[in-house]
Amino acid sequence: MTEHIFDNLLKNYTDLIIRVDEHIQKLTRVHKDRLACKKGCDVCCRHLSLFPVEAFALSRAFSRLDVPCREKILKQAEQTDRKCPLLVDHICMVYEARPIICRTHGYPLYMEKEGKALVDFCPKNFKGIKNLDRSDLLDLDRMNTLLTAVNNHFTACFENGLPGRIPVDQALELYQNLEPS
Template sequence: MTEHMLDTLLKNYTDLITRVDEHIQRLSQVHKDHLACKKGCDECCRHLSLFPVEAFALSRAFSRLDAPCRETILEQAKQTDRACPLLVDHVCMVYEARPIICRTHGYPLYMEKEGRAMVDFCPKNFKGVKKLDRADMLDLDRMNTLLTAVNNHFIACFEDGLPDRIPVDQALELYQLL
């Protein structure tokens, strides 16, 4: 598969990422004095499983790292199943290609559970903020619905199918298989 073909397959995903990033950037500007999340803060970074579309995007970014960095990450992936192997000295090595869960973690997520509205965010963030506007929140159900649709479109392009979820450590080398 060529770079261009993969770009085409990932277009819906990159469009969704752009929309999520625009929301997070706006929120970061409005609440910049109330956010603890920053480079080096990695308490929420765990070894995750991803939708195939996210795994391929992540693998592509991983393949573009220099060889020593890739080797470090692969070695870390063998040593733990809890911490994200993409962290080197508390910094994500593929930050620009991080999955949606990583992009949104710590920010206000709106969801409904049993008909009851709920908001979740990192307890280190938004200290002193009395009330968040609904516009500040990402609708988790809507975002998951969009991500699922994007993923379903992506996997439909593979004749042999793909697994439902792919752990980060297994995602790292997917790009080489194309």
């Protein structure tokens, strides 16, 4: 599969990532002194399962790493089921391609549970703030709805279908497997 075709397949996902990143960047500017979450923080990094669109985007980034780094990650993936295998010395090796859950984790998420409004974020963040502005919050339900729609559009492009979720360790070499032999 050519890079151009794959770029087109991932366009909706890339657009969603841009929107999420813009929100996170705004939060980072406004609350920079109150944020512990940033590149290098791996306290919450777990071995996750991803929507196929995210798994393929992550796999594409993985395929661009140098061979020794890919080999180290693959070895780690065999040894762990809790910590994300993409971490090397506490740094995500595909940080720019990390999934939405990783991009948003720790930041204020708005959700409703049983009709009650809830806000959740990492307890290391926003210390001393009593109330966050509504514009600081990411609407988790809306974001998940958008991600689901983007994923459904992506998976519809594959004749044989794709699983609903793909664990990170199984996602690593998906992109390479799409390449012509």
